[in-house]
Amino acid sequence: MLLHMHHEPDFLANLRGELSDGRLWIERAVVLAYAAAAGLFVVGFTLLSDRTFGWFDLLYQRYPWSVFIWTPALTAGIVWTTRRYFPGASGSGIPQVMAALDPGLPAEARSRFVSMRLTLAKIGLSSAGLLAGLSIGREGPSVQVAAGVMQHAQRWLRPGSGLSTHALLVAGGAAGIAAAFNAPLAGVVFAIEELSRKLESRSSGLIITAIVLAGLVAVSTFGNLTYFGVIKVPHFGWDGLLPGLVVTLASGVLGGLFARLLAASLTGSPDRISQWRGRYPVRFAAAGGLVIALIGTVTGGATFGAGSHAVKDMLAGEASVPAFYVTLKFAATWLTAWCGVPGGIFAPSLSIGAGVGHNVAMLMGGDMSAALIAMGMAAFLAAVTQAPLTAFIIVMEMVDGHAMVLSLMSAAMLASLVSRMLSRPLYGTLSDFLTRPFMPASHRPPAAH
Numbered sequence: 001m002l003l004h005m006h007h008e009p010d011f012l013a014n015l016r017g018e019l020s021d022g023r024l025w026i027e028r029a030v031v032l033a034y035a036a037a038a039g040l041f042v043v044g045f046t047l048l049s050d051r052t053f054g055w056f057d058l059l060y061q062r063y064p065w066s067v068f069i070w071t072p073a074l075t076a077g078i079v080w081t082t083r084r085y086f087p088g089a090s091g092s093g094i095p096q097v098m099a100a101l102d103p104g105l106p107a108e109a110r111s112r113f114v115s116m117r118l119t120l121a122k123i124g125l126s127s128a129g130l131l132a133g134l135s136i137g138r139e140g141p142s143v144q145v146a147a148g149v150m151q152h153a154q155r156w157l158r159p160g161s162g163l164s165t166h167a168l169l170v171a172g173g174a175a176g177i178a179a180a181f182n183a184p185l186a187g188v189v190f191a192i193e194e195l196s197r198k199l200e201s202r203s204s205g206l207i208i209t210a211i212v213l214a215g216l217v218a219v220s221t222f223g224n225l226t227y228f229g230v231i232k233v234p235h236f237g238w239d240g241l242l243p244g245l246v247v248t249l250a251s252g253v254l255g256g257l258f259a260r261l262l263a264a265s266l267t268g269s270p271d272r273i274s275q276w277r278g279r280y281p282v283r284f285a286a287a288g289g290l291v292i293a294l295i296g297t298v299t300g301g302a303t304f305g306a307g308s309h310a311v312k313d314m315l316a317g318e319a320s321v322p323a324f325y326v327t328l329k330f331a332a333t334w335l336t337a338w339c340g341v342p343g344g345i346f347a348p349s350l351s352i353g354a355g356v357g358h359n360v361a362m363l364m365g366g367d368m369s370a371a372l373i374a375m376g377m378a379a380f381l382a383a384v385t386q387a388p389l390t391a392f393i394i395v396m397e398m399v400d401g402h403a404m405v406l407s408l409m410s411a412a413m414l415a416s417l418v419s420r421m422l423s424r425p426l427y428g429t430l431s432d433f434l435t436r437p438f439m440p441a442s443h444r445p446p447a448a449h
Helices: 011-020 022-062 064-085 094-101 107-112 116-131 139-156 165-180 184-195 204-222 238-266 272-279 281-298 308-315 325-339 346-364 369-385 388-396 405-420 426-438
Strands: none
Touching (some): 022 116, 022 139, 094 139, 094 184, 094 426, 116 139, 238 369, 238 405, 238 426, 281 325, 308 346, 325 346, 369 388, 369 405, 388 405
16 A cells, blocks of 8 residues: 555646636736847847947048047947946946846845846946947846846736746846856856756746846847857867967966956055046046047957957958957956946956957968867856856857867866956945845845955
């Protein structure tokens, strides 16, 4: 005689139970509608940012000297507007979403980091940054943009719906990555790896569906392409092991140093320049804009914007990319972020990593340039973000074919490991810095050093 019997699920009974709660289905439809809206917001942001950088590029091509006035003036105006009206919109956007997800943050403080108002401000101010020719991307801002849209759904849900604000913010932030990179899988991994170490089991299926839906909105608009294009790689065999290892280690060290430098700059290190920045932020932004204009002019425009043109030139084997592209793009991106302009570092990081791969291919020869560029992109992004799975999947989506899956994954993992020896996690450090003023003294994270 069996003491304990396992009953198989009763399909009809479960189906009746699911269909009987009409309110639950309405709430699910609301969440998916907001996910589609989040995807549309990111699509609109993408179109606007591409258009504004196109206007800047046209200005630079016709009147190269004008950037020495235009870039500093617009940078100062963006920083003044951000600090005066939208302080929560500065920077990447990912630390703000992580701050809003912090369980210790008072509920009333959440709107300082994520809201529909900040969503609209982020779109406008980041696009203005590209109009100024600054070295920023739209992917990090897309996280804050989509999270602001998704959290707005909370007002239509019952308190006991099982979908918390936390779940909506995770879904929104990840939907931003999915839509920005046309990579739904990257969005799902980003949700787990960077925003939330675990998904709430009651709502995980709906969250993942929402992330994928937002990504599909972007894919249906732009096709299955990124603005870096598709990377066609040759066969990558054992002869690529040494060059690949050089690219990975160089990207890991550079990415770790970049993250450490950025964290120190944005959390107020005690050096004299940072003190001057704290006292005169708008003047600092104007000075930074002038240096960025100078760097861009020296490189023939290669360091302006996200860096997609430079990457495409490298992949095409064209010699128009300057020899010191990596160093100068590194400097331009750091300066842009230090100025406090709303804008992300994902796309510039990918272009810096591509430059590392390109340089190693030029030094070591062979016909594996495209493969090393792809490895550099994955490795540098993984080193900066310390989110290797997300970095690997984002770059894998750009590669034509899956011959490099293991190479890209290995590069991302090893570079992230090297970076962890040099720097604390960048986004976590910035998130802790943002939430510290709102925390009770006993719950504050230690200050970054």
